Amino acid sequence: MILDLHGKLMGGPDADNIRDLLHGIIDGGSKKIIVNLGGVNWINSTGVGILMTGYTTMRRNGGDLKLLNVSDRLQSILYVTKLNLIFECFDDEAEAVESFFRE
Amino acid sequence: MILDLHGKLMGGPDADNIRDLLHGIIDGGSKKIIVNLGGVNWINSTGVGILMTGYTTMRRNGGDLKLLNVSDRLQSILYVTKLNLIFECFDDEAEAVESFFRE
Amino acid sequence: MSADILVAFPSEYKYLNLVDLVCNEIIDGMGFQHEAANEIAISVIEACTNALEHGNKCCPEENVHVIFSMQPDRLVVEIQDHGEGFDFKDYLKHIPDPTNIHKQRGRGIFIMKRMMDALIFEMLPDGGMKVKLEKMLSKNGN
């Protein structure tokens, strides 16, 4: 399951929307999710927190969440907060999908 | 003779630079000049005035000055100031060059 | 109800770019259409150029203040400098013909007047001059 996010990712209403999206996906039976951030032109630490919460939610439900098309800026935030050790990041959709099957 | 301008065109030092350039061209014997504005990302009424002065200088010296790759914004300024009646504008370099030979 | 955004910058040409960026972002956000957007951006830059050149005499210690006031039906932009102003009442009665091909300058106010819905000059009580520009949002978003 690939979730394409667009626009801004920075808390406020965005947090709720994404939580709802993820719960919808879990309820629909999917456990493996790739969040495509290619369309996200704007992110801050709260946006990263939203992804983190999504990750925790998926793991708690026996699933996983990986990131696709991480911008330079997000990369810097992940690196400094050491969350790069938690999130698997990919630049290539096929590789991201494949990684789920290899496990 | 095609003069490629780049960056900003807005008075201050720009005015002097362009005056010098044009005089250099006239002194070099060229009389027909096409100002390519494709690289100009920024212009205001003073920039238009600079072009106007250039035009006058060329005409006084028996030459001509035409514009190539006029941005939307410049187009609006030329239109409102009716200078569109004075400047010949082209989107295509070959056409601009050809227009000098047709005269 | 109006939301205001203020930008203040030193009186140097190189900062006009920055005002242009902010202006375009605000215009876009309000939903002005392409032509109106162009007219606003051009006029704001003309007013800022005058403020920094004629008002503040390009003195980098003097700031130009720009206030963008986003109102439901219009954008109002106020540009303030710390200069002595000029005899705008008289000037507005005899705006020179901008087609005069021998003049390099003197087209700014003509352009603002033609492109905006309102152009108001005002001397500030504490010194300095204010130029107020208004553009209406037409009902179809123009």
Added chain:
Amino acid sequence: MSADILVAFPSEYKYLNLVDLVCNEIIDGMGFQHEAANEIAISVIEACTNALEHGNKCCPEENVHVIFSMQPDRLVVEIQDHGEGFDFKDYLKHIPDPTNIHKQRGRGIFIMKRMMDALIFEMLPDGGMKVKLEKMLSKNGN
């Protein structure tokens, strides 16, 4: 000698974009390199987010003020809100571990502290809080 640019905006998330634009333009103009530029922009946005959320409680009538002070050897950015501040002295002693995977929030100050050369909190005498961020221009332009 420093040149200052001021931006003030209502406490709404949608204006963060505009601050980001201005910030990037200033950073570029000063010649910061890519990584440092990213770190400044991220930190300024974190500080502005805190100012509008925690300081001004997202009240659109309250402005956030951002002053970019371009100095020969560094950029100093001051972000001011009208809120009551918080116990930053204590907070800075025990910044929570940002890898704590169960928390959605609480990484902003940690990020600013790591990315900038200086991070200073201050209560304003007239009320409100000021956060001061500094980044040095390294000699090779980084």
